[in-house]
Amino acid sequence: MSLTLYHRHVLEDYLAGSEAKANPNHLAVIRRPxxxxxxxxxxxxxxxxxxxxxxxxxxxxxxxxxxxxxxxxxxxxxxxxxxxxxxxxxxxxxQSDGRVLLRICGPNVRKILAKCVAVDLHPDAFSIGSSANMLCCHVTANLARSGADAFEIIVPRSFAGSVFEEVMEMGREFALTAAFAEG
Amino acid sequence: MASLITCPHCGTRPKEEFSIRGTALSRPHPTASEEDWHAYVYLRENPKGRYQEYWHHAGGCRRFLIVDRDNVTHDVFSVVDAAAIGRLSE
Missing domain, CATH: 3.30.70 (Alpha-Beta Plaits)
Structure with missing residues (x-):
């Protein structure tokens, strides 16, 4: 018997039925980092x-x-x-299968992340390229600043659903959208 | 108000990122008497005032730190990596 295994992302169910059009504040879930x-x-x-x-x-x-x-x-x-x-x-x-990479960007990204992490993310305090481990939505995550208003969050796979839901909740007032991205 | 601890590796972080692992005692020599080991394992001073404790930065760099603080005023006097202290005494 031959078995075909498909790669299935842990956030597949969470993102099912989400809007296809990205808003200015957007969370991209990188499919296979x-x-x-x-x-x-x-x-x-x-x-x-x-x-x-x-x-x-x-x-x-x-x-x-x-x-x-x-x-x-x-x-x-x-x-x-x-x-x-x-x-x-x-x-x-x-750790590719053990961690989930989320990329969040947009004009209100700091206001959203201020409700998730307790670290000063002001552009002067957290420069582009900086990264650190910190609690993000009660989960130990690695947060990095990848651009002017762009951050990358790496969370353990089994916590990704909880972090994703909480980040989306915090971003709701800023119309945060989410979708998969290839890289 | 959140208590802020300045981790030597990660910077200023809220206390929620840490787990407190008890008084920073020096471990007795393996051949030390049973009284010494009993004191090391079970007996604690629990002072009111200045206190040195092991804090594990569980939500950050996952290093053991020695936090010197006052448990009445919440002043933090110093935070150092426990390994740095250990290496000094080697």
Missing amino acids: AIFSVLAHRGHEASVKETLTSTDGALLRDCAPGEWLLVSTASGAAVVENLLGEIAGASLAD
């Missing part, structure tokens, strides 16, 4: 960070001292894994 968790061994933090920063097509997210998430929406997990190969002094684990 490549997310790797990287931990530097003691004493190798600086050299590992240098190697990771110079990786093409992948963005680095800060989690903790010597711990990062490497995110790529351009290429799949297998491609990124080959690209990284073995990093001296670091251990990495594929």
